[in-house]
Every structure is written in structure tokens, then in C-alpha cells.
Amino acid sequence: MNFYYAPMEGITLYPLRNIHREIFGKGVDKYFTPFLTATHTHHFKNREKKDILPDKNPAFDGCTDRIIPQIMAGCAEDFLWAAGEIKKLGYNEVNLNLGCPAPTVVNRRKGAGLLIDTDYLDEMLKKIFDAVPAADPEAFVSNDGSDMNSENKYPYVSIKSRLGFSSPDEAGRLMEIFAAYPIKELILHARVREDYYAGSPRLDDFKNAAYIYRQCGGTADICYNGSIDTPDDYKKILGYINSDQPVNSKTNRPLLSSVMIGRGLLANPALVRELGGGSALTGNELRLYLRKLYDSYSEYIPEDRNVIFKMLEHWAFLHVHFRDCERCLKAIRKARSKGEYSAAVNNIFSSCEFI
């Protein structure tokens, strides 16, 4: 099983990516970046471009295969421009965002908004896949291990989608469309747009969609995404999805080859290690992670206050490791200087039981 760190806007940027990889990265096969917007004017925002510069990602040793930049685009032309620019930086795969539920995105027919008009989506994918290299899951590398796509001006394209916009009944048509193109990997978030990220993931509908994709001849690897927050969730979700034999496909590819985890890794940065049978997160590791993350954000954002706001996004998930921590957490939230913040963090570690 491959494990991927999910893209999360404003969060899974290079300061987090580098630190997570350095401390907990063993076993994480790919880190997806938050989306870069492919504008009509064909310019990336500076901050978006900076996020994928190889020299901003030193923990990856120039190995761009483990970082997958994600593109948000409303038409094939803009997508291809962005993909071409990203390829020039050395990346071999980009991911198309078909899942973002935000109204401002959807109303511009981007993200999950592209799931509404399936004829338009089909046309857009046709134009994209006429240009980009076809991903053959059996033949990514040549016999000597070199990348066969190094000559192409575009990278391979994977897709991150939901099961539909309003209803999972839409998944059948979507899977039929996806199956028609040589995508590198199909990542399915087990919800529809109207669910946003709330409620239980729709496991039956996910399984059904994956089966339809295979029945339609789709050969790309399929990645599950949605609410894997603990080893127990992983066991239950995987157990359920794998509970029947995979449908007979031409290539006998297994139904699932990877899982993508977002919020679960924010709450427990050692989750992938645990899923692989390794040890649970320790208090000392969490302390080290928090210290390095703070330093990493300090280089990214100049003002202490703003660094602390960034850290609070993590504390919103990490507080679960401390029993009865409301009072200490309040002090962390109130901190306005590095000194106040450090004192409040020291206090939570010394006063609250680590769980």
C-alpha cells in the first residue's frame, strides 16, 4: 500500500512538507501540494510558484518524484500551460483538482464545479490527454530504471475527484469518463461536493465507483481518500473496501493501491508509521516536530504573530494528544509573541498527560 499526504490549502506548504518528511517521512510515498491556480493570464502567484521550487524543498534532495504539484484549472489550455511550467522545474506528475467544494471555486467551474457538466469535463480531459503522455501503469520506467517521459514537455496527470457533485449516483458517468483516459492515478475522495468534508465517508459508493471504473476498462491505480484518522479507521475502511474480490479487469490491477491522508496526519504526524506497524507518536517527537515547524514557518512568514497563527492551525488538530488541556490550549491561543507561545507550549507538555 502506498501512503500519500493530502493537499491542504495554506497548510501542506513547503515549511510543513520539509519538516514532516525529515521527521516522519519514512513510508510517505508522495506529498501533494495545495493547488496552484492556472490563470487565464498564465502567471503563477509568486507564493504558489515558490512552494514548488526544488530549492525550497531541501528535505526531498531534489527528488521531485515525491512531490506532486496540484493544479486548479477551468479549461484544458490553462491546465496545459501550468503543467508545462511545472514540468520545466523537473516534476513528472501533476494532479488535477476536481474536488474543491468552495463556492468561489465551484462558481467559476473549477474544482468540484467541473463535475457538474460532464460533457464539458470530458472535452477538457480529451484536450489534456491528447497532449500529455499516456500513463501506462505497467511501464512507467524503462528497464534501466530511467524515466521514459523525460523527453515530453508535459508531466503525467493524475486526478483527484469526488464521487459526484450532488449525489453519488453521478459517479457512474464520471468513472466512465475517467476510464477513457490514460491517467496516472485516480484519487477518489469518498464524498460528494455537497458533503464538503463532513459526515462519514461514503464507503459503499466509493467501492461501487471503483468497480465501475474498472468495469469501464480504467487501468490506473486507484487511491482512497477520506477520514483515515487512526489505525482503527484504516483497518475498518480498507477491510470494508477489500471485502469482496476485485472485479475482473483486463489487467488484474487491485482495486486499491494507495490511500491519501490529510487531517489524520495533521493530528498525528506519525500516523503512516503506525499504519505500517511502527510505534506510536511520542511526546518528545511531537515537541521536536513543533519546534522545527515553528522555525520553518519563521523563515516563511516574517512576523511572530503570524507564525503563531499558522501554528494554531496545527494545534487545532494536535490538542487531542493532551488530556484535559483546555486551559493550557487557551494560553497557546492567546500568545502574541514567540516567548509567550513557547512558555504556553512548555506548559501544556509539563501539565497535561500526553495521550
Ligand SMILES: Cc1cc2nc3c(=O)[nH]c(=O)nc-3n(C[C@H](O)[C@H](O)[C@H](O)COP(=O)(O)O)c2cc1C
Ligand atoms: C483546510 C483544507 C484544505 C484543503 N485543500 C485542498 C487542496 O488544496 N486541494 C485538494 O485537492 N484538496 C484539498 N483539501 C481536501 C483534502 O486533500 C482531503 O481530500 C480531505 O481533507 C479529506 O481527507 P482527510 O479526511 O484525510 O482529511 C483540503 C482540505 C482541508 C481540510
